[in-house]
Structures are given as C-alpha cells and as structure tokens.
Amino acid sequence: MQWQDEGIILGVRQHGETSVIAEAMTREHGRHLGLVRGGxxxxxxxxxxPGNSVALNWRARLDQHLGNYQVEALELRAARLMETATAVYGxxxxGALLRLLPERDPHPHLFEAFGIILGHLHEPADAGELFIRFELAVLDDLGFGLDLKRCAATGATEDLAFVSPKSGRAVSRSAGQAWAGKMxxxxxFLGKTSTRAADREGLASAFRLTGYFLxxxxxxxxxxxxPEARAGFIQAALKALGSAQ
Incomplete structure (x- = not known):
C-alpha cells in the first residue's frame, strides 16, 4: 500500500531512539499517523x-498498518507561529479539534480551512472568526451541526439574534425575546447576509455558543x-482585541 498527499503536521511522539510517529492532517486521507525513521x-x-505543510509519501504492507512516512517540506511556518499567543494556542x-474526528476519515474542506487559518493566526479578529467557523464545521462533520440560517419558530431569515440551546437552531429577535435569558x-457576524467583521463582544458570544454545543x-x-489550548486561544484573542480598541 502506498499513497502521496499533502499534510499539515499536528504533532509527533518519540519512537525508539531516533524515530518519531508523526501525526498529520492530510488533504485526501484525513488525520493520519506514520513512522518517520530518523525523525x-x-x-x-x-x-x-506543528503547523508546517509537508509532502507525504506513506507506505505500508497492509492498509491497517501504521506505515512509514517520507517527508519533504512545502511551507515551514512553525517559527512564525511561535511569535504570538493566538498562533501558539491556535x-x-x-489540532485538538481535528483529533475529535475518526482517524483516516477524509475531510478535505477542513484541511483547506486549516491552511487558511494558519495564515491569519497573528490577526486576532480574523483568527477568532475563522476559528469559530472551523468549530462550527467540525460540529457539522460530527453530526451536530447548528442551523443558523432561519428562525426555528417563524422560518424568518432576517434579524436572527438567538440560538436555542435545545435544538441548536436560530431564533429571530421577535420570536425569542420573551426567552432571551435562556437563549x-x-x-x-455569523448571520447569513452579514458583512460586519467580528468584534470583541461578538467573538466572546460566538465562543460561548460553539463551546456550549461542543x-x-x-x-x-x-x-x-x-482542551486548555482553546481557553488559551480565546483569552489571547479577546485580550488582543480589547487592547486594540
């Protein structure tokens, strides 16, 4: 068995004296492990x-085996990702979110989104908004997607202000006002037609929203x-936005 793919390194663990087992999110083969001799x-x-993009050549006698990776660099971001707290925690x-998915289960849209986020982790507002959308996508892939496009009570698509904690469906301001304290x-910024960027208050609400359903x-x-890294990322992103205002 053999394949070639592009991957983003999630982490490694030691194996023997000279090798490591590398974990990567790949474009076509999902989250996949492989032995890197001399790693x-x-x-x-x-x-x-973590965060580096690499070309991977995986080979094993049988598909269910761990297999060996041959690794070549594509884009080395790791040093730059150590420069800010949002990047380090992000x-x-x-990586913790991707580990919630079954190993070797392809999610090419999440691979693409991961690469985009890595390019914006130094920009707190952009990083926070992209991270929220990534959490929503992971929830959807796990079978727990939220319906934020229309009101669960009226079917309206405008002025959606709440999400039901029971159904995960949006509720309009008028329909949900009486139960606002429970919503x-x-x-x-998560509205279907919104063109507004996320601000500190909006991001804080969004983190509470996705955190609740996760x-x-x-x-x-x-x-x-x-994961503690999520709390660290939230704190870093909101702190950076607060100091910028």
Missing amino acids: RSRRMQPLLQ VQAI LVLPE ERHVYEPRGLQA
Missing part, C-alpha cells in the same frame, strides 16, 4: 513541527475536558 535528527526535526486548539446569543454533544458524552 529526531537535526535535519528532520524542523520539518516535523495551532494546538485546532444563546447569535453574533451578528461540551454538550462531544466532550461530555466522551468523558473529555475542553
């Missing part, structure tokens, strides 16, 4: 840092805790 060498270590938080806020549908049923 602890001075030449290979810089390539195998790479880790996205989750739908930030304006906890309810994913972390709690699996006996998991929300």
Whole structure:
C-alpha cells in the first residue's frame, strides 16, 4: 500500500531512539499517523513541527498498518507561529479539534480551512472568526451541526439574534425575546447576509455558543475536558482585541 498527499503536521511522539510517529492532517486521507525513521535528527526535526505543510509519501504492507512516512517540506511556518499567543494556542486548539474526528476519515474542506487559518493566526479578529467557523464545521462533520440560517419558530431569515440551546437552531429577535435569558446569543457576524467583521463582544458570544454545543454533544458524552489550548486561544484573542480598541 502506498499513497502521496499533502499534510499539515499536528504533532509527533518519540519512537525508539531516533524515530518519531508523526501525526498529520492530510488533504485526501484525513488525520493520519506514520513512522518517520530518523525523525529526531537535526535535519528532520524542523520539518516535523506543528503547523508546517509537508509532502507525504506513506507506505505500508497492509492498509491497517501504521506505515512509514517520507517527508519533504512545502511551507515551514512553525517559527512564525511561535511569535504570538493566538498562533501558539491556535495551532494546538485546532489540532485538538481535528483529533475529535475518526482517524483516516477524509475531510478535505477542513484541511483547506486549516491552511487558511494558519495564515491569519497573528490577526486576532480574523483568527477568532475563522476559528469559530472551523468549530462550527467540525460540529457539522460530527453530526451536530447548528442551523443558523432561519428562525426555528417563524422560518424568518432576517434579524436572527438567538440560538436555542435545545435544538441548536436560530431564533429571530421577535420570536425569542420573551426567552432571551435562556437563549444563546447569535453574533451578528455569523448571520447569513452579514458583512460586519467580528468584534470583541461578538467573538466572546460566538465562543460561548460553539463551546456550549461542543461540551454538550462531544466532550461530555466522551468523558473529555475542553482542551486548555482553546481557553488559551480565546483569552489571547479577546485580550488582543480589547487592547486594540
């Protein structure tokens, strides 16, 4: 068995004295592991840092085996991703989200989105908004997607202001006002026709929104805790936006 693909490194763990097992999010083969012989060498270590894009050649005798990776550099971002807190935490938080998906299950749209986010992690507003949309996409791929396009009560597509914590569906301002205290806020930047960029208040509401449904549908049923990297990313992004205002 053999294939070639593009991947983004998520992490590595030591294997023996000189090798590592590399975990990458690939375009066509999903989140995939492979043994990199000599992966602890001075030449290979810089390539195998989280956030780097690499060309991968995977080979194994049988498809279910771990297999071996041959790795070549495409875009080495790791050093730049260490420059800001949003980037440091963002790479880790996205990796944690991708690990919620089944191994070797292709999600090419998430691979593309991952690459886009990596190019904006130094810009807190853009990074925060892209991260929220990535969490929404992961929820959707896990079978728990939110319906934010029309009001669950009236079918209206305008002035959507809330999300029902029970159904995960949007609710218009007029229909949901009486129960506003029990609803989750739908930030304006997530509206279907919105052209507004995310601000600090909107991002904070969006993080609460996705965090609620991740906890309810994913972390709690699996006996998991929300990753610390997510909290670190949220704190860094909101702090940066607050100081910029």
